Amino acid sequence: MAVYTDFSDEELEHFIQGYNLGAVLSVKGIAEGVENSNYLLVTEAGQFILTLYEKRVKPADLPFFLGLMEHLANAGITCPTPVHNRKGDALGRLAERPTAIVTFLTGMWVKRPRPEHCTAVGAALAELHRAGSDFTLRRINALSVDSWRPLYATCDGRADEVQAGLGHEIETELTFLESHWPDDLPSGVIHADLFPDNVFFLGKTLSGLIDFYFACNDMLAYDLAICLNAWCFEADGALNVTKARALLTGYGSERPLTEAEIAALPILARGAALRFLLTRLHDWLTVPDGALVVPKDPTEYARRLRFHRSAVDARAYGIDL
């Protein structure tokens, strides 16, 4: 749940006058997303999402994010498309925040994904990777292997407060991944955060991808490994191998994985699990008293990490070699 920044009527009116969208008919804060302030905006031109970027998003990254959404939309990916203002800019300023208006997507995110949703997500991720291949801006992944040890250091050795032994487990894993992390797999633009709440469906049909604010350049199969973690585990912590197979098969139907990518899946999945374990651990240990956002449980990702460590090869995810 978010909505951090408020603005006056006059500020909004002035801001919208910079666009070719007619008069504002309604603006309501949306209780979704935790990084930015999002509003559903209705104008004479239709429905839009108004986003005020908060401090977790670096202003210097915004041209990459907004440019990517526009590039992908032009390539046929259903994602929010930035609306340009009268000056031609996708980025403006409201209430002293960088601010953008993007198109509204219909659809709902799926709280309990079924295998057919995983198939659709896999295919959409591969299409995104293909569509991003000729995007010219670049952004390094600020949350890849090199950042994990510094990120863990911000937790001040307090991991065992969350679960006994977790600190040692993380340190061992960091050492392993730092010396075994692949660097020669096919790379390109990745979404890097394609969790269920960032994928809209209408019934069983995928109707859009949102929230490109972690997108960056990295190994394509790492993006798939993030989805494996995000979509294919049950509430009890177990992998649902039917969902994993559906995700990987869906992906392969649009972009076949190379042998090297298939072989690297377990380690990529370990890295993805550790990345979310560390950011959740950081948020868990640093959440201020009385915060509006309830931090997510880090131990979910410790359990997933253990599963991936036990995976001998990609057959653990339901695919034949």
Next chain:
Amino acid sequence: MAVYTDFSDEELEHFIQGYNLGAVLSVKGIAEGVENSNYLLVTEAGQFILTLYEKRVKPADLPFFLGLMEHLANAGITCPTPVHNRKGDALGRLAERPTAIVTFLTGMWVKRPRPEHCTAVGAALAELHRAGSDFTLRRINALSVDSWRPLYATCDGRADEVQAGLGHEIETELTFLESHWPDDLPSGVIHADLFPDNVFFLGKTLSGLIDFYFACNDMLAYDLAICLNAWCFEADGALNVTKARALLTGYGSERPLTEAEIAALPILARGAALRFLLTRLHDWLTVPDGALVVPKDPTEYARRLRFHRSAVDARAYGIDL
């Protein structure tokens, strides 16, 4: 900021199938309102508000609230109109909560009202009172004079924690109001909570009234006194007499006040200020640690109460006698 209850995809789908609204295209939690869980619902039939009623609303009161909205809408008041399901009911059940779908109103609430907004609100309130005069259901005002002392008792004598001397001031005021509260003024259906966030405008034109979940039967001029408190004071605590005159004149243009009502304005305004002081004080003292809702400052209403106590007659509000 609210949104308390979540529901599964299947629960929502099943619920909406009970209505003649086509398929769901989008549903997003709205960060407005503190009593209920509100969602912006888009279906093939258009935009609606989906409301799940939480514990502060008594289920037995819902037929009054929903029936009133429908009655007022039929009488030409722009307010949310309940949508009936296929069985003909305005009230259903979702996620074990009483739930309704109402029509979506365009417009935004005004964060810094100007006198012309006050004129429009006054006129709309009088129209509401007229339109409500033939509504047949009744609901006593659970937050009128008889309830104030019991409500104060729930604060356990802790008022002075908020402001030194506040407890004595409240007790003196309670004693005065209990023996001087009028009971012979014109009565009918009142909104009872017509604060700026419950009134939508498009530019300077009032486009709708929302949130009828405190509506009840009481003295009409008491509703006006609530608006006087809610719309006509500045951030520094001072009455803006231009706004007060605008509100009262706007009201009088649609329903002239009787001499007795005009004479009673200062005491009604004292009662209204005390009612909001007490509910805010209660919320302030009982807010749980880590609550998602930041309680409103009770002392704002203590300052307003002092102003009304100093008012010799209705001339204090800018009108000629």
